[in-house]
Amino acid sequence: MSSEFHRPVLVREVCEALTPALVRAEAPVFVDATCGGAGHTLAVLAAYAAARPDGPKLRAIALDRDEEALAEARQKVPADVELVHSSFRHLPAVLEAAGVAAATAILADLGVSSHQLDTGARGFSFQADAPLDMRMDPSRGMSASQLLADISVGELTRILRDYGEETDASRIATAIVAVRPTTTGVLAKVVAAAMSAPQRRKLGLRIHPATRTFQALRIRVNDELGELDALLSAAPERLQVGGRLGIITFHSLEDRATKQRFSALTRAEQPPPGLPIAARDLPQPRFVVPAGYRQGAAPGDAEVAANPRSRSSRLRVVERALP
Template sequence: MKSKDQHISVLLNETIDALNVKPDGCYVDCTLGGGGHSEQIAGRLSDQGRLIGIDQDDYAIARAEKRLSSYPCRKDFVRDNFVHLPAILDALQISAVDGVVFDLGVSSFQFDQPERGFSYHHDGPLDMRMDRQQALTAADVVNTYSEQALKQVIFEYGEDKLAGRIARAIVSRRKTQPFRRTLDLADVIRDATPEKFRRKGHPAKKTFQALRIEVNGELRILTQAVKNAIDRTKPGGRICVITFHSLEDRQIKQLFNEQADPCICPPEFPVCVCGRKPTIKKITRKPIAPSAEEVQDNRRARSAKLRVAERLEREETKG
């Protein structure tokens, strides 16, 4: 059984196998988190290899530095948002890398620390910031957004049909008492949820997911961040992306499709004349899902999907 502070990396073996780590290569873990993927990469690198780990969470950076200290490869840990990958690589004087990993799930240690405010199971401040230096918190969202804006966030990012009902309940309650604690919000959501819907899982799950996505701007930057990674990966290098809900997976699927087949010529044209060339080939036609054994050992893996693409030669044409 994992300890409270242990993070179990999802689809770990599948991701590292797909990455095709070269001992002297340079690799980026854009979501350092608990350091599980980074440790497996570092273990395959020689002292000539290089690992760059990126995370917004200073606690994650400190954990990873300690966890990976014994590995001989060169290591650079950067506290930043992964959408800034081009600037990060420029600062490190790296033009291109051999592979990039994105594990878009929230780390277990973040969920399990009540003071981070991610969980509807633990009482804590209504925070949810990945980057604790940013200003916007979940409390700001639930206490200041209009009812319509809250409804839109919960419906779009939580995919919750009860978004309107939940938004009304939040706005009604905050008129007399602003929200400060996670369980306080979870209780209001539960009370606003009809009994028949409660049997399908914790009624606060979708709203908490939506608030986390809104606070951290996760979906607004995702496509650009992965496109940046494609642009800065060497030909033959791999880009591995693990998603945990349909909104993320949809963006990655669409981006990979567009990058693998960018032609915009009308279907009736016998040959391509638009001149758009693919930047990747898809290694996974369908996403890789966790095994039944992994899901049994780690329930947080049950919704995970892994998509993998390989960077093409820049002059390679479609066909």
């Protein structure tokens, strides 16, 4: 289910995690909150059809804030798949507009698409010198170069430290502000020159010195953690009972946020200590982590070998158990 446009990760794991919820539903609804090249959408449609060939029709809604991704998806998916230009921050509004009270399965792949990384003009990668953009939705918001045009050293240091977990944040921020680069190539060179020798040695030859800086700026430009927080707050409550939410993360910041939110969802509210309540009468959690997903699902060796970008991916899953 991959293409030159985008190679989705953890496709088998996603299907195994979400299909059980879909086959149990009387009127299944699947929402792909990050359509990309439609790889996950097509795979889930095929898995459902194989598991329940005579079952009710699966309604599929796929959204993405990148119009280029939707244009690609439109060429691949069946005509009845509903494609929506929207960030998953607005998932409740998208579902309301579609007349969907609750979905059976929701998937969000938080990674940058292969197309975004490989298209130099999008400004996500330091592999080619291009305008420093980094917006997942180029039709709105501030580009990375606009952000750097008047940012202070202190604010940039915070961004690099908080979103890139960059040890040399202060010295790199100082160097960037002195130059205020407008292209990916210049930014990469400035960061490499500014990084301390111990940090360069720690990264080794396999990781470019600018990797964490590019990650931090991309997260800030697209408000990725704010988007994720909105999704984690809204999506679980838009699941049917028995429905499942899957989140694919790629770095520690988003994985930690997802893990903490799922952990909070699966804890039942406890009564005051000392009350004489039988164990069977204690409040039950409204959400559970399905068996086998306590630690999440990671790609196998074969997938990592075929697609090195999948290396850091992890799928976490939560299921709605009670209304």
